[in-house]
Amino acid sequence: LQSRAAMPLMVMTFVIMAVGIFLPMGPLAHYFKLQALPSLYFVFLPVILLAYMGLTQAVKGFYIRRFGWQ
Structure with a gap:
């Protein structure tokens, strides 16, 4: 993980x-x-990707706290 x-x-x-x-x-x-x-797409793309990465890390952290590492 x-x-x-x-x-x-x-x-x-x-x-x-x-x-x-x-x-x-x-x-x-x-x-x-x-x-x-549209060019506005490329403005929001990094924001969306960073939010996705942050959410993924938060869910992984929750999963590890809830169920343990192994």
């Missing part, structure tokens, strides 16, 4: 995020009928 993710998992996560951001803005967007994300 307290360890970090493996390096291949972190790399693939960043690759998938990059593809997810590039796809609606790249040359294939018209083919998939996607439109570019």
Whole structure:
């Protein structure tokens, strides 16, 4: 519960995020009928991700206190 993710998992996560951001803005967007994300999205994205990480840590802490580490 307290360890970090493996390096291949972190790399693939960043690759998938990059593809997810590039796809609606790249040359294939018209083919998939996607439109570019508004710039306000990129303002709120770090806030949402930080809130998600904080909530995940809080739930992990609750789980460890409630059920123990093992």
